[in-house]
Amino acid sequence: MSSFNYTIAIDAMGGENSPGKVIEGLSLFLKEDKEVFFNIFGKETSIVKEISQYKNILPQNYKIINCESQIEDKNSVRDAIKVGKDSSMWKAIESVKNKESHLIISSGNTGALLVISKLLIKMMDGIDKPAIAGLWPNFKGVSVVMDLGANIEFNEKNYVEFSKIGAELYRSIFDKKDPTVALLNVGSEEIKGHEELKNAFNALSKNKNNFNFSGYIEGNHIKDGDVDVIITDGFSGNIALKTAEGTVNFITTEIKKIFSNSFFGKVCYLFSFPLFKKVKQSLDPRKYNGGIFLGLNAPVIKSHGSADSLAFFYSIKLSVKILRGGLVKRIKSNFENE
Amino acid sequence: MSSFNYTIAIDAMGGENSPGKVIEGLSLFLKEDKEVFFNIFGKETSIVKEISQYKNILPQNYKIINCESQIEDKNSVRDAIKVGKDSSMWKAIESVKNKESHLIISSGNTGALLVISKLLIKMMDGIDKPAIAGLWPNFKGVSVVMDLGANIEFNEKNYVEFSKIGAELYRSIFDKKDPTVALLNVGSEEIKGHEELKNAFNALSKNKNNFNFSGYIEGNHIKDGDVDVIITDGFSGNIALKTAEGTVNFITTEIKKIFSNSFFGKVCYLFSFPLFKKVKQSLDPRKYNGGIFLGLNAPVIKSHGSADSLAFFYSIKLSVKILRGGLVKRIKSNFENE
Known part of the structure; x- marks a missing residue:
């Protein structure tokens, strides 16, 4: 080299x-x-x-x-x-x-x-398997979400392994000693979710981890930024990511449409241009570009x-x-x- | 009565x-x-x-x-x-x-x-099982997405059943004769996805349906409005819905923050208020309120x-x-x- x-x-x-x-x-x-x-x-x-x-x-x-x-x-x-x-x-x-x-x-x-x-x-x-991790913007900074699509089938061992790997990724990028890790689920109660996920929850609760295991997280709380690393199977993770991308596109297009539909709107847009530019910068997906293959x-x-x-x-x-x-x-x- | x-x-x-x-x-x-x-x-x-x-x-x-x-x-x-x-x-x-x-x-x-x-x-x-359907706004109007969380485990029969039920729901609400139905997946190619989903794809492709089966759809295309009914398992559906909700909240909060962070921003907001009100109305989640238990x-x-x-x-x-x-x-x- x-x-x-x-x-x-x-x-x-x-x-x-x-x-x-x-x-x-x-x-x-x-x-x-x-x-x-x-x-x-x-x-x-x-x-x-x-x-x-x-x-x-x-x-x-x-x-x-x-x-x-x-x-x-x-x-x-x-x-x-x-x-x-x-x-x-x-x-x-x-x-x-x-x-x-x-x-x-x-x-x-x-x-x-x-x-x-x-x-x-x-x-x-x-x-066992490689996972794809990605960066996800939130109110407090950026989370790591994985797997984003490498593994359609997921077992208990994958959740536990990827929790550790995800925590290390977060540490290496953001230099935080004890990142928090959560499992993406359809509810925050212990009884929810499918068997593999519940088994992983139990294993991670009992394990002595070198990260803070914070239990389950729901899709609407990824944005809060209270959890650093969010672990999910590749199927759900890919659907969450793509749906979020689609939603961003939907909202920004709706806003553009409403502002460009009238002369008044165009004037407002011109007047507010520096602010819209700031909004665009803060949401710019290019800043979070890069799927990271781990393992x-x-x-x-x-x-x-x-x-x-x-x-x-x-x-x-x-x-x-x-x-x-x-x-x-x-x-x-x-x-x-x- | x-x-x-x-x-x-x-x-x-x-x-x-x-x-x-x-x-x-x-x-x-x-x-x-x-x-x-x-x-x-x-x-x-x-x-x-x-x-x-x-x-x-x-x-x-x-x-x-x-x-x-x-x-x-x-x-x-x-x-x-x-x-x-x-x-x-x-x-x-x-x-x-x-x-x-x-x-x-x-x-x-x-x-x-x-x-x-x-x-x-x-x-x-x-x-076999009840499903929860919901309305999802898109560029052309509204789609039906189901299951949003009633069934964590999903088999081939569920996908096929819920495709029919979803099509009928769309028909009854929007009075459209031949709604299009697609399965939510992590890619649009036939070889992607887990076994149950691929079997359902094959069954729906061969069946004579009273709706248009349009294959797979990815999360970023729900917003396009090209598909009327989107079928997915309750786990992925709930995660997609919650993630979309979180993303809407994230973006609108970011915009508010940027516009309220300066005197100039507040003036711009005041000036553009009727337009922001329109944006808010067009995205108002209250219009899509109501999970529909079907079956x-x-x-x-x-x-x-x-x-x-x-x-x-x-x-x-x-x-x-x-x-x-x-x-x-x-x-x-x-x-x-x-």
Whole structure:
């Protein structure tokens, strides 16, 4: 690796408008922080062309590894594994496996990224399945919610494992000693929920955890910010996330419609523009961009396929926080201490 | 029953600020529509006192049935069944059983309402379990989403049954001949989701339905309004609903905070007040108040416990729509035709 402490592998080819947005995101990051090295995987000619547009991307911060092919969003996971070995995604993951990078970021095909990562980087000892964690804004800051869709079927062990892993993720990003962890349920009473969830509740109540287990939480309280880490199965977690995204879009569109439907409304909007800009900034989903695959021997960051350069910049920031916070070491020591 | 075509049983004692809000909601309804009769169950002295405040609640529209006790929100379902036989909720449900009312509305204890309704009114032939349906605003109008929490465990038969029932509910409320029905899932591809859901997808694809089966829908597309009825298990449905509620609250609070944080913001708000009022009206959750318990031999409407008089008014409106739309007959003929 380079002389810097941290090296990140970037799959520059996945998602919309790549590699343009990826390189622009990298340039934004390097304006803030120059102490990270990047292995950039993808079509060299395109990447060189993009980099030439940004004076602040200097040779000491990156290396390009030319990859002729790329895994497309439309590829099935099976096809991706079969023919993807020369792709930018595969090579980027491989560089983590070969200890040439500490972490990989990709905005490509989620399923392929998950399966190839599991294949090459492997699960940590003692952990059954990978989970996808995400950041969720709330009144007091940000929560971690997981699993957001990696595991449709969930058992008691998964809830307990992911509670520990989620707490470590929160610690590594936000530097809080004793995060609170809760299980997402349809009520806060002990008797509610399905069997696996109730068993997990009992196990976590009895366990000596190195986090504060605060019981159940309902969907309408995620926003309160009283709980740092919210654990749920991948089916419910994905539905909660997508429904919240849809609701944000619904409300902001309704507001726009009402303000743009009349001359008076347009004047009001113009007058209030700086405030609406503030609202937009405070709700900007790009700030929370990046699904974090956990449980593998190295973190894998999935940037949203439709994310732009600013969103990609936030993914890089998150990745570096995770590395500096020592996430993998934290999780490992947690599971070794059992 | 009365000389009117429809008689509704009202449990006047459940939820916050009862019976005041219930009677005020009734008064609001009777301003619009006088062709419905109400059996009002609860403490007679309190109800008479409340009614005396509204000149438009006339004797031909109601009868009070005095009930000395009431089921509290804090009561367990078991206690409610054991000691609740003299309660306003029990008596109101009983009046439906005895064919003295066509439908019951209550803002009391959800669990007790569900279990006592099942006990007294009984399930329709051919239907296994009751489901809770709700109205969900979207860009084009309103969708029906169910189950919102009655059934934590869900099998293939439930999905298929509830698709039919949901379509009939939509028909009875919105008078649309061929509503579209979709299953809530974590992706739109056929291979996604758990086994029960995939089996239901296959069954609904092969069945000759009297609705348009449109496959899977993801949480972020509920708002689009392209699907009339969205079917999901009670666990995911409750989490989706609560998360959406929390998200609405989060966004509107953020907007208020930003506009009230400065003198300039307050001036902007004052200037734009009529528009913000319009936004508030368009998103007002009270308009969608009322969980509808389906699958029983009569509809049971659960008004939100914290709902106010306007919300209760919307519950009554919804109830009358359901009765006029002939929901129970529609569902019955559907299941008899099998």
